[in-house]
């Protein structure tokens with residue numbers, strides 16, 4: 173290296189160290205599969221299977237220039253057809269879309285933290301925390317005043333800009349919204365310190381008073397997520413840190429780990445029974461990954477933020493979380509920790525014990541195997557018109573739902589009154605996999621859970637529905653991924 177370049181490089185490193193920031197000076201390709209997004213910093217992934225049969229996630233974005241959480245000013249969406257190759261669909265919302273002006277109001281510091289995204293009746297809804305730090309008293313902990321609540325934006329497509337439709341959902345407080353749609357068609361919004369409420373049909377207001385759910389854990393910190401498996405509701409979240417990590421003894425079980433914990437309930441609003449930890453940092457005893465020079469732990473900062481999201485895709489469940497592995501690579505080529513607020517989304521598989529508890533996910537750098545799907549995008553059950561009424565469930569015999577169909581739809585006609593159509597497996601009162609709410613004539617659809625394998629499929633309406641519903645072209649869809657524009 174010539175002298176001038178050396179002086180410049182030392183200058184850059186010193187400048188960034190003074191301000192606690194490091195530059196991304198290593199341009200070599202990142203050598204591992206996890207994190208899954210390598211060209212930018214991403215955090216707080218919220219994954220869902222959308223009606224095109226792909227897994228989509230919306231993420232927060234940590235600034236390439238560092239600067240910490242207050243520099244998080246936009247969201248990106250990404251999609252994958254195989255859980256390994258991800259397309260960046262670009263920025264879908266930024267803080268100026270929310271502010272409606274070009275600058276932050278004086279004396280305030282706005283940031284966009286962990287979001288979630290939901291599909292409902294043809295539209296995509298992006299829920300995000302509005303977090304305003306009022307700086308008139310400075311930033312000092314205890315003195316500064318922070319206002320936070322949940323807002324929602326809408327788009328016709330998850331790869332396009334979202335437009336704010338409710339800048340403050342009345343009744344919400346805190347950060348980290350998560351949306352959950354149940355098999356019976358009820359929609360829930362979770363936020364802040366384990367608050368939960370029903371979400372209205374318009375997706376932009378609450379339909380019930382928020383309840384502070386009993387999560388049976390005083391250690392709840394943030395990042396709530398809801399998942400349903402075998403009829404049980406799994407609430408997961410980031411637990412409070414314990415004591416600081418001793419870098420010379422990172423294996424100390426009492427060290428300040430960044431843990432995702434979970435609890436189980438029979439009800440989406442709890443009470444939950446705390447079960448334990450479902451994700452530890454990839455800390456020590458690294459078998460298949462890089463190590464801090466001379467040590468047996470990873471070369472990025474032990475203990476940093478984490479945030480989980482779970483999705484089932486063609487027979488396997490996946491945990492999304494984040495680490496600061498990429499910043500350690502881009503800044504220090506794994507020889508030091510990197511900026512810990514520059515996080516990157518990783519994915520590993522979740523496995524369960526026979527009793528339904530989670531086998532804690534060991535973070536890896538190798539990530540997950542590629543998913544291949546060999547089945548049509550949709551299965552149309554019947555082309556002609558049929559009538560559905562209270563006395564007559566409709567049965568479709570031996571339908572092969574393969575490794576999974578994630579949506580069900582039909583075209584309704586002669587609708588005189590809104591009706592709920594339940595989609596059940598193997599018997600008129602068999603396993604409920606989704607509920608279609610027909611509000612009027614035309615196309616309608618709903619998401620499904622556990623729609624896989626070969627089953628008799630039943631469509632039923634509730635007992636007190638005295639009218640009839642006429643429909644045609646009932647279909648399962650999103651059974652294989654569609655291509656999207658890059």
Ligand code: FUB
Pocket residue numbers: 215216232241285286347348394395477478479
């Ligand atoms: O990314 C900003 C904040 O850090 C999120 O809102 C929290 O969940 C944590 O990941």
